[in-house]
Each structure stands twice: as structure tokens, then as C-alpha cells.
Amino acid sequence: MINELFLTLCLSTSLPCADISVRTYEFNKREQKEAMAYMTKSGKMGVLLDDSTLRYSENKIKGLLVHELAHMVVWHTRPYDGDHGHKYTVICRKLALEAGVSPNNCKPMI
Numbered sequence: 673m674i675n676e677l678f679l680t681l682c683l684s685t686s687l688p689c690a691d692i693s694v695r696t697y698e699f700n701k702r703e704q705k706e707a708m709a710y711m712t713k714s715g716k717m718g719v720l721l722d723d724s725t726l727r728y729s730e731n732k733i734k735g736l737l738v739h740e741l742a743h744m745v746v747w748h749t750r751p752y753d754g755d756h757g758h759k760y761t762v763i764c765r766k767l768a769l770e771a772g773v774s775p776n777n778c779k780p781m782i
């Protein structure tokens with residue numbers, strides 16, 4: 673379900689969606705991290721969602737995916753830029769609007 677959801681959201685971007693892996697992961701509970709996007713040295717991108725998010729509503733998962741997707745769209749032109757600045761916010765809000773989720777998902781998570 674997560675992969676289909678991600679693909680649907682990703683297709684509105686210019687990212688190589690089929691090459692982006694989305695999977696669940698057990699984050700350290702103390703970090704309270706729910707999701708994380710990453711990019712390897714070779715430029716391969718992916719998203720990790722904490723196991724606990726499997727219990728979330730589809731809308732909440734969509735919000736997390738939109739947040740991480742926006743980071744990856746920024747990385748396409750500015751690799752490893754992980755901030756939530758203006759460029760990120762503009763992209764994320766557009767994706768949130770298209771996905772029908774709250775723009776609050778574009779704020780830093782922790």
C-alpha cells in the first residue's frame with residue numbers, strides 16, 4: 673500500500689520514481705522519528721517509514737510521504753540540502769495541495 677501511495681504522489685514530480693525505494697524501518701524509539709528520506713553517494717534515493725506508521729491512516733502516511741518527497745525534489749538540484757527553507761516549502765506545499773493533505777506536513781518534523 674505504501675509503495676502505491678508513494679508512486680501516485682511521485683508521478684507528479686520529475687523524479688525517477690521507479691528507482692526510489694520506500695520501505696519500513698525500525699527507528700530508535702528515543703528519536704521519535706517517523707520518516708526519513710536519504711540519498712546515497714551514487715545518487716540513489718529512498719524513504720524509510722517507521723514501523724509504527726503502518727497503523728496510521730492513509731492521510732497521515734500521505735502527509736509523511738509528501739514531506740519526504742519534497743526533500744528529494746530539492747535534492748535533485750541541490751543534493752543533500754536537508755533544510756526546510758523557502759525552496760523546500762514552496763515545493764512541499766504544492767505537493768501537499770495536489771495530494772489533498774495539510775501544508776503542516778511541510779514543517780520540520782522534530
Ligand SMILES: [Zn+2]
Pocket residue numbers: 739743756779780781
Ligand atoms: Zn524534513
